[in-house]
Amino acid sequence: MSTGPLQLRGRVLKLDRVGDYQHLTLVAPGVAERTRPGAFVALAVGGDHSATLLRRAFSIYRAKASGVYGGTVEIVFAVHGPGTAWLADRRPHDEIDVIGPLGRPFALPKEPVPCVLVGGGYGSAPLFGLADRLRERGCSVHMVLGAASESRLFGTVQAKRSAQSVVVTTEDGSVGTPGRATDVLPDLLARTNAAVVYACGPMGMLSAIAALAEQHGVWSQCAVEEQMACGVGVCMTCVLPVRGDDGVVRMVRSCVEGPVFRGDRVLWADAGTIPAGTLGAPRVGGHA
Amino acid sequence: MTVTSQPAAVVDSSSDVGAASGPVVDLAIELAGVRLPTPVMTASGCAAAGRELAPFLDVAAIGAVVTKSVRLDPRSGRATPRMVETPSGMLNSIGLQGPGIDAFLATDLPWLVSHGARAVVSIAGGSLGEYAELGRRVGSSPGVAAVEVNISCPNVENRGLVFACDPFQAARAVSAARRGIPRDVPVLAKLSPDVTDLVSIADSVMEAGATGLTLINTTLGLAIDHDTMRPVLAGTTGGLSGPAIRPLAVRCVWQVHQAMPDVPIVGVGGVRTGRDAFEFLLAGATAVQVGTVVFHDPSAPHRVANELQVALAARGLRSPAEAVGLAHQPRPRPEGTDD
Numbered sequence: 274m275s276t277g278p279l280q281l282r283g284r285v286l287k288l289d290r291v292g293d294y295q296h297l298t299l300v301a302p303g304v305a306e307r308t309r310p311g312a313f314v315a316l317a318v319g320g321d322h323s324a325t326l327l328r329r330a331f332s333i334y335r336a337k338a339s340g341v342y343g344g345t346v347e348i349v350f351a352v353h354g355p356g357t358a359w360l361a362d363r364r365p366h367d368e369i370d371v372i373g374p375l376g377r378p379f380a381l382p383k384e385p386v387p388c389v390l391v392g393g394g395y396g397s398a399p400l401f402g403l404a405d406r407l408r409e410r411g412c413s414v415h416m417v418l419g420a421a422s423e424s425r426l427f428g429t430v431q432a433k434r435s436a437q438s439v440v441v442t443t444e445d446g447s448v449g450t451p452g453r454a455t456d457v458l459p460d461l462l463a464r465t466n467a468a469v470v471y472a473c474g475p476m477g478m479l480s481a482i483a484a485l486a487e488q489h490g491v492w493s494q495c496a497v498e499e500q501m502a503c504g505v506g507v508c509m510t511c512v513l514p515v516r517g518d519d520g521v522v523r524m525v526r527s528c529v530e531g532p533v534f535r536g537d538r539v540l541w542a543d544a545g546t547i548p549a550g551t552l553g554a555p556r557v558g559g560h561a
Numbered sequence: 562m563t564v565t566s567q568p569a570a571v572v573d574s575s576s577d578v579g580a581a582s583g584p585v586v587d588l589a590i591e592l593a594g595v596r597l598p599t600p601v602m603t604a605s606g607c608a609a610a611g612r613e614l615a616p617f618l619d620v621a622a623i624g625a626v627v628t629k630s631v632r633l634d635p636r637s638g639r640a641t642p643r644m645v646e647t648p649s650g651m652l653n654s655i656g657l658q659g660p661g662i663d664a665f666l667a668t669d670l671p672w673l674v675s676h677g678a679r680a681v682v683s684i685a686g687g688s689l690g691e692y693a694e695l696g697r698r699v700g701s702s703p704g705v706a707a708v709e710v711n712i713s714c715p716n717v718e719n720r721g722l723v724f725a726c727d728p729f730q731a732a733r734a735v736s737a738a739r740r741g742i743p744r745d746v747p748v749l750a751k752l753s754p755d756v757t758d759l760v761s762i763a764d765s766v767m768e769a770g771a772t773g774l775t776l777i778n779t780t781l782g783l784a785i786d787h788d789t790m791r792p793v794l795a796g797t798t799g800g801l802s803g804p805a806i807r808p809l810a811v812r813c814v815w816q817v818h819q820a821m822p823d824v825p826i827v828g829v830g831g832v833r834t835g836r837d838a839f840e841f842l843l844a845g846a847t848a849v850q851v852g853t854v855v856f857h858d859p860s861a862p863h864r865v866a867n868e869l870q871v872a873l874a875a876r877g878l879r880s881p882a883e884a885v886g887l888a889h890q891p892r893p894r895p896e897g898t899d900d
Binding site: 277278279280317323324325326327328370372500502503505506507508509510512523524529544545546547551552553554555 | 606607608609613614615616617629634635636637638639640641642643644646648649650651653655658659661795803804853854855856857858859860
């Protein structure tokens with residue numbers, strides 16, 4: 274159990290605005306020590322009398338095992354509903370119920386190979402810790418940060434410290450290369466001779482990256498952002514169709530079997546459906 | 562067995578402060594002949610098969626683990642979105658995703674038994690034959706503390722109408738399952754609140770061989786997305802659960818207990834705190850299940866039991882059994898009006 278997730282009352286250390294996002298630092302002793310890049314935390318929102326009961330899942334941006342205040346974990350989020358609005362209203366010393374670290378982290382290469390890391394919007398958050406681990410292993414790290422506009426990019430300054438090369442793309446052209454992260458990826462994969470591409474962001478982006486990786490003969494590790502209710506594997510809401518080692522497609526929970534998946538294993542085009550042939554799929558006419 | 566540790570996070574129990582001076586409360590109960598260390602269990606569909614909760618509580622110390630309803634065959638469940646948050650609750654349309662009875666009996670049940678949990682196995686069929694087969698398979702497996710029969714499933718042999726909504730079909734499903742389950746293993750029938758006369762359904766499933774009742778399953782709801790202007794859930798409708806339905810559940814327990822005071826009832830619907838559990842006992846439940854609130858707080862089945870202990874002690878009650886059905890007794894006269 275020493276490596277399993279913890280549930281504890283975290284304390285807000287600080288909350289900063291970064292572009293369109295919020296950057297929350299929580300004192301959560303014990304969580305950081307267990308965190309590996311790609312893991313996430315599930316936060317309860319709304320306080321003890323909350324009417325919003327479902328946990329909100331956030332990938333861990335940074336985890337520091339020790340410090341003046343004890344171990345901390347940091348997340349980055351956008352306000353888009355009552356739960357994230359409540360989080361954005363927190364003040365230092367406020368308590369938040371934290372469960373973490375959760376989920377399967379990014380798999381790391383055994384050899385010191387070139388790696389490309391792609392973050393869409395604040396999906397870049399877990400990639401900086403990953404970049405550190407990859408560099409420790411002698412991997413060269415190249416980053417692509419893409420967003421709709423400049424204010425929706427996260428970590429462009431930090432990326433320059435984390436990676437040997439950084440490409441920034443914005444769909445409105447407000448900064449960097451106009452277009453999408455996936456537009457610059459083929460060239461980058463070829464130029465860096467990448468062996469692995471790591472990605473975190475919206476489903477459409479991950480789907481495109483997984484396909485590009487296949488075309489270039491590169492492994493892909495994709496961290497999905499599925500809606501979750503519990504984060505710990507009991508609610509069965511965050512499922513995706515994924516092909517297993519045995520070739521069988523199953524609806525798997527992205528909280529416990531993900532959030533990081535091999536890109537070639539996810540049936541991206543079928544997300545949101547039960548593809549024909551999935552284990553236990555309804556027969557003609559659907560589930561009774 | 563008495564839980565003596567202080568509640569990890571006492572929620573909404575300010576009036577119970579100072580309860581330390583009350584009597585020592587033994588939380589153990591007997592439910593339909595089965596002894597449980599506390600009256601607080603997980604609810605089916607909210608704890609998977611128990612294993613995922615192990616980092617957050619001791620599965621052997623809670624009342625029981627009620628497993629997610631198992632079907633005969635593996636089920637993929639429905640398409641996503643399967644869940645939407647609603648005020649103080651949620652709607653779900655999971656579609657009973659699960660591994661099927663073979664994998665359940667090979668993996669999930671042995672895990673629970675080997676970890677000292679009392680396993681209450683929930684079964685769900687699409688036909689009477691499936692209920693019979695599931696009852697046989699689960700009934701012949703060692704280590705099953707009780708069987709819960711989920712009859713809120715469409716009957717493929719009856720135009721897809723839900724078993725639980727018709728007294729005759731509900732009784733036939735329970736009777737089919739009961740046949741293969743040994744006499745000393747209690748059978749709980751889990752009823753739907755979406756009926757006109759719950760007591761008549763309760764009566765017919767007890768006649769059909771149920772040992773007790775689990776009240777209530779989710780109630781059907783619908784949420785529409787403002788942007789797409791379509792239902793949020795891929796399955797259109799979903800089951801509403803959480804504290805939003807607690808008064809509905811307490812009403813159901815009350816009505817059935819009033820009509821059939823000797824029938825063991827497990828109350829479920831929006832239990833969040835020990836005081837909520839206490840309310841169910843007062844209405845007539847012998848035990849409670851914690852469902853949706855586990856998504857909010859996976860330690861809840863443990864915490865709620867601790868809080869219930871405090872709530873009972875604060876009122877001078879020595880056991881959960883002393884609270885069962887108390888609310889049905891006449892109101893005490895105001896003080897000072899004794900003859």
